[in-house]
Amino acid sequence: MKITHIASECAPFAKSGGLGDVVYGLSRMTLTLGHTVKILIPNYKSHEEKIEKELFDSFPIKLDGESFDVRVYKAIFHEIEVYTIDSTHSKNLFQRDSIYGENDDPHRFLCFCYFALSFLSRHLSESPDILHLHDWPTGFSSCFLKFLFPDLNKRIKGTLFTIHNLKYQGIVKKNHLDYFNLNPDLLPVSYNQMDNSEYLNIAKAAIEEAKVCVVVSNTYLNEIKTPIAGEGLQDFIKERSDKFFPILNGIDTDFWNPEKDPYIHKNYRTNELIDSVIEAKYLNKHHLQKQLNLARSHAPLFIFVTRLVEQKGPYLIFEAIQQILKRGGQAVLLGSEPSKELKSLFESISDKENLYLDFTFQEKLSHLCFAAADAIVIPSLFEPCGLTQLIGMRYGTIPVVRKTGGLSDTVFDIEHSSLPLHLRNGFVFEYPTLDSMDYIINRTIDCYKNNPSTWKSLIKNCLNNPVGFQESAKKYLYLYEMIIS
Structure with a gap:
């Protein structure tokens, strides 16, 4: 099969989340x-030098009366x-x-969709079997395809x-489509x-036109x-339930690989003795403690690798950090995109020997954090799938986590009595309250300090958990084949 993705991001060329x-x-x-796979993304200024094109x-x-050129650059990456x-x-x-x-x-992004389809229309002999669109920024591609690109649509x-x-x-206002010579009527x-x-x-239109819609976890679909x-x-979604399917995301286990990771201090195999x-x-x-000027300590080290936006529960994160420090632990926050108020709030915490704050996303540092940390905290208010819990498990x-969306489908509490022990891989709380946050942090620290055999079992269960893309890709291929047939 030939699959073309039209997306607003693709690591490492362009990545926001x-x-x-x-x-x-x-x-x-x-x-x-x-x-055969091709990917089409915008050529952003902020990422244009990362890989040779x-x-x-x-x-x-x-x-709309303006003549200009569309330029398409090609790179081969893996x-x-x-x-x-x-x-x-x-x-x-896009040069912003x-x-x-x-x-x-x-x-x-409507312009990007139009440009992408215009480019594909210039190369009809190489047309894909499947057009795979991601979220609203590229969702209207299927609508433009239907109304403005009939030859490509046939292929x-x-x-x-x-x-x-x-x-x-x-x-967006419907009359904005006049710009693309598409009558909104x-x-x-x-x-x-x-x-x-x-x-x-746009998202609603994309759902309407797609033959199949995928949601990135079963719980989030519900x-x-x-x-x-x-x-x-x-x-609207319930009325179209028959076209919806859940597929959990995975991670690239070659890129996130503690055995070969060039950004960590001590490599290790996930299948060796615990x-x-x-x-x-x-x-x-x-x-990491030495690099970040933290006190050298055997205390439990918690990391937070997240955007500091409402969805991620920033006030729960703030509460968790305070509780960790109160219990003698250490915390590292890699929290991008904070508001000025949130940045000031986190900076008001005074324990600099046991807390490191970074309000940008540092890729290399995040790898070392995953390898060094004892636990990663993800108290999201909602989480369609989540990747950082999967990366965390990959590194032991x-x-x-909070019980929501894809976190519910990938992390199972150590006291989840209806599951066999080997599937229990973390600590889970349900209600997004400060008391619940304190409670789950205390449970985690108590286990770390008082029950080392259970802690070892959790690490082992995390390492044995399949987090790669193989199963996800097979499920997508099944849906691609279903569309073609």
Whole structure:
């Protein structure tokens, strides 16, 4: 099969969160299983120098009276063809300092969808069987395909739309489509924003046009059918339940590999004796403590690797850090995108010997943190899938999570009596309250200090947990084949 992903991110070219990791990891595994994979993403300013690319195609476009060129660059990364797209458009659509967060994001990504399809239309003989779209930024590709690119549409067997996070849907005035010479009166009413027919809901339109929709965990699929996480689309989704399928994300186990990781101090094999793993993790802990000017200590080390946005429960994170320090532990926060108020709040904690704060995402440092830490805390208010708990388990770092979305499907409490012991791999709490946060931190520290045999079992269970993309890729391939047939 030939699969083309149109996405707003792909690691390492462009990465804001887990989406970029998933697009790359899934593509690499699909390629390994014998299929042809291409990826199309915008050519962002902030990431344009990461990997060498060459100009592959350039062509003129005229939209709304403005003529400009679309430029397509090609790179080969681990045998995957990655095409990055920008233009000479006067609005400088992608050569900006960040991937998201601009006032004109809907316009930027609608343009990207249009440019991507225009590029594919210039190479019809290489048309994919499947167009795989990811979240609202590329979701409208299937709609443009239907109304504006008939020749390409005939060659593509169908589109698959993966929902990584339904909170973000892409809302834009319908008359904005005049810019693309698409009469908004032609659009079905199912594209409309739920409470305002003058607006288009891009995620809703993508769901309507896709032959298959994937949600990144079974629990999150159930949640988006309710007001808890449906973000106003729960009834719309329930009416189309037959096209929805859950597939858990995985991680790239070659990139996240403690045996070969170049960014950690002491490498270790995940299948060696547990005492050897613990010794290696301790050496990494000592190295991290020295690097970050933390006190050298055998105290439990907790890490937080996250964006400090509402979804991730920043006030629960703040409470957890305070409780960890109160109980004599250490904490490292790699927390990107904080508001000024949140940054000031975290900086108000005074214990600098046992707390390290970094408000940017440092890729290399995150690897060392995963190898050094005893536990990773993820108290998300909602979490479609989550990747950091999987990375933590890959490195023998025990996840401490809230019971929501994909965290519910991947982390099981040590006292989960209905599960066999070998499947229990962490500490889980249910309610997003400060008391619940304190309780789960205390349980974790008590186990670390007072029950070393149980702690060893948890590490072993984490290391034995399959977290790669192989099963996920096989499930996607089944759905691709279902679309084609």
